[in-house]
Amino acid sequence: MPAIELKGVVKRFGEITAVDGLDLDVPRGICLGLLGPNGAGKSTTMRLLTGQAIADEGSLRVLGHELPAEAKEARAEMGVVPQLDNLDVDVSVQDNLAVFARLYRVKDVRAAVDRGLELARLSDRRTDSVEQLSGGMRRRLLLARGLMHEPDLMLLDEPTVGLDPQIRTQLWSLVDLLRSQGVTILMSTHYIEEAQRLADEVAVMTHGKIIARGRPDELIAKHAGRETAEVYAPPARLAEVRAVAEAQGLTVRPAGPAIAIVGSERASDGAIPPEAIRRAASLEDVFVLLTGEEAE
Ligand SMILES: Nc1ncnc2c1ncn2[C@@H]1O[C@H](COP(=O)(O)OP(=O)(O)O)[C@@H](O)[C@H]1O
Numbered sequence: 001m002p003a004i005e006l007k008g009v010v011k012r013f014g015e016i017t018a019v020d021g022l023d024l025d026v027p028r029g030i031c032l033g034l035l036g037p038n039g040a041g042k043s044t045t046m047r048l049l050t051g052q053a054i055a056d057e058g059s060l061r062v063l064g065h066e067l068p069a070e071a072k073e074a075r076a077e078m079g080v081v082p083q084l085d086n087l088d089v090d091v092s093v094q095d096n097l098a099v100f101a102r103l104y105r106v107k108d109v110r111a112a113v114d115r116g117l118e119l120a121r122l123s124d125r126r127t128d129s130v131e132q133l134s135g136g137m138r139r140r141l142l143l144a145r146g147l148m149h150e151p152d153l154m155l156l157d158e159p160t161v162g163l164d165p166q167i168r169t170q171l172w173s174l175v176d177l178l179r180s181q182g183v184t185i186l187m188s189t190h191y192i193e194e195a196q197r198l199a200d201e202v203a204v205m206t207h208g209k210i211i212a213r214g215r216p217d218e219l220i221a222k223h224a225g226r227e228t229a230e231v232y233a234p235p236a237r238l239a240e241v242r243a244v245a246e247a248q249g250l251t252v253r254p255a256g257p258a259i260a261i262v263g264s265e266r267a268s269d270g271a272i273p274p275e276a277i278r279r280a281a282s283l284e285d286v287f288v289l290l291t292g293e294e295a296e
């Protein structure tokens with residue numbers, strides 16, 4: 001039985017269809033990266049899985065529990081890290097953990113809190129108020145809080161959004177640790193590097209649907225090819241290069257000040273100018289091709 005099984009899930013907010021016929025299976029023991037631009041429906045999907053939102057159509061099972069009827073049972077077995085920090089600023093670091101441990105009926109609350117503080121590397125800040133913590137510390141605490149009851153399934157909604165690169169790396173190590181312990185993880189992100197680094201499989205989501213799914217290397221081979229050539233030149237020259245490549249049926253996309261010719265290994269003579277920088281095709285190429293959004 002997969003950890004998560006969604007079939008034909010639809011969620012509307014008035015005129016907006018946030019989730020639009022979503023099919024998603026997450027097998028146990030993997031980290032699945034739900035990669036999509038802002039507004040793709042990632043957070044709504046997470047909220048459906050926690051029972052915080054109710055689907056208009058479709059069927060949802062989490063750890064064998066049917067939603068929304070068995071949302072309470074499902075919730076008891078999963079850990080959740082929301083996109084928005086909702087720590088309790090009125091109580092100490094350790095009490096933020098203790099409150100959750102009690103909520104989840106953890107037997108040894110003290111041991112769970114100690115474990116969480118250690119994981120978040122906040123043992124020496126345990127009596128501080130949350131407001132004294134840095135952004136990165138708060139994020140680590142939020143993650144540790146979701147793990148109080150040692151869940152088999154973790155939902156991480158954009159776990160590193162808005163964090164400094166250095167803090168992001170710290171969070172990644174934490175997620176990697178969980179993954180190595182066999183925890184099933186569904187992690188949404190709009191950072192390609194995050195998906196590439198952490199996810200065993202990636203599902204690309206846009207406009208409420210999954211449009212591609214597979215291991216990063218599979219997605220790259222299927223949608224981008226082996227090699228991408230980037231060309232930096234004045235606009236007139238870029239237009240010329242683009243026209244030649246497109247005439248050969250190659251896909252060309254903007255890449256900041258440059259253009260990227262995807263699948264350049266398939267180009268015939270003259271399509272790739274000598275000044276081009278050839279590099280291995282990347283998940284970013286796939287993301288931009290499939291979603292039409294510039295990567296972050
Ligand atoms: N509570 C809500 N009320 C109205 N519209 C919403 C609500 N939640 C999300 N939406 C809309 O649904 C779409 C998907 O949002 P969301 O799931 O937050 O996307 P993501 O997390 O991928 O950025 C967006 O257009 C968003 O504005």
Ligand SMILES: [Mg+2]
Nearest residue numbers: 042043083158
């Ligand atoms: Mg979101």
